[in-house]
Amino acid sequence: MLEQLQSIVEGTPGAEGAVLMGFDGIAVQGYAREGSDPSYDIESVAMELSLRLIELRSAAESLELGDLQDITLKAERGTVLVRVLSDEYFVAVILSDAAHFGKGRWKLRQGAEQLRSELE
Amino acid sequence: MLEQLQSIVEGTPGAEGAVLMGFDGIAVQGYAREGSDPSYDIESVAMELSLRLIELRSAAESLELGDLQDITLKAERGTVLVRVLSDEYFVAVILSDAAHFGKGRWKLRQGAEQLRSELE
Numbered sequence: 001m002l003e004q005l006q007s008i009v010e011g012t013p014g015a016e017g018a019v020l021m022g023f024d025g026i027a028v029q030g031y032a033r034e035g036s037d038p039s040y041d042i043e044s045v046a047m048e049l050s051l052r053l054i055e056l057r058s059a060a061e062s063l064e065l066g067d068l069q070d071i072t073l074k075a076e077r078g079t080v081l082v083r084v085l086s087d088e089y090f091v092a093v094i095l096s097d098a099a100h101f102g103k104g105r106w107k108l109r110q111g112a113e114q115l116r117s118e119l120e
Numbered sequence: 121m122l123e124q125l126q127s128i129v130e131g132t133p134g135a136e137g138a139v140l141m142g143f144d145g146i147a148v149q150g151y152a153r154e155g156s157d158p159s160y161d162i163e164s165v166a167m168e169l170s171l172r173l174i175e176l177r178s179a180a181e182s183l184e185l186g187d188l189q190d191i192t193l194k195a196e197r198g199t200v201l202v203r204v205l206s207d208e209y210f211v212a213v214i215l216s217d218a219a220h221f222g223k224g225r226w227k228l229r230q231g232a233e234q235l236r237s238e239l240e
């Protein structure tokens with residue numbers, strides 16, 4: 001699990017950290033890039049997001065868009081990529097530089113399958 | 121304004137519609153592709169999202185990520201692209217097919233500047 005998160009972060013230029021978290025806001029496993037800027041605290045970000053993700057998920061369902069799969073939030077000083085793993089868990093990655101966010105999304109999708117199987 | 125929304129939708133394969141909306145959930149202008157699937161009702165989607173976007177925006181601010189700029193939501197049966205124009209307005213585009221979402225994001229960014237200036 002740690003190896004998967006590490007591979008996502010180290011394989012994505014600009015990624016500062018990743019966390020596997022429950023929608024209840026409790027982190028299962030986190031990984032921060034060595035020497036990463038401590039102002040990018042992915043656990044706080046993911047915790048703050050978890051409740052909002054539940055709401056977005058139910059909004060998507062009620063709008064008949066089906067299950068929410070990916071969320072990308074781009075802000076002035078950071079980009080957050082979220083991949084929903086199951087009804088209970090999601091992975092979030094934080095990037096200080098969004099230039100390679102496509103690479104991050106790809107690494108995240110790759111790692112998601114593995115993480116999902118480890119959660120079962 | 122209508123022309124900008126039309127250009128975003130018609131220039132993005134898979135886009136069904138776009139709407140310029142206030143964060144209060146009131147639509148300023150909408151555009152649906154002719155013959156688009158009525159199950160992709162971008163006004164309802166954007167209205168449903170507006171309150172959640174306010175929450176995400178304040179979350180991003182409190183996490184010191186700065187102003188929220190772009191949000192992408194990918195669900196099973198549709199992808200929603202959001203671009204924040206100002207403290208009061210955003211544009212949302214709905215795609216039935218996410219294959220060209222990068223093109224949509226680019227068209228949306230292009231159109232956003234023009235829409236912003238028209239709002240002033």
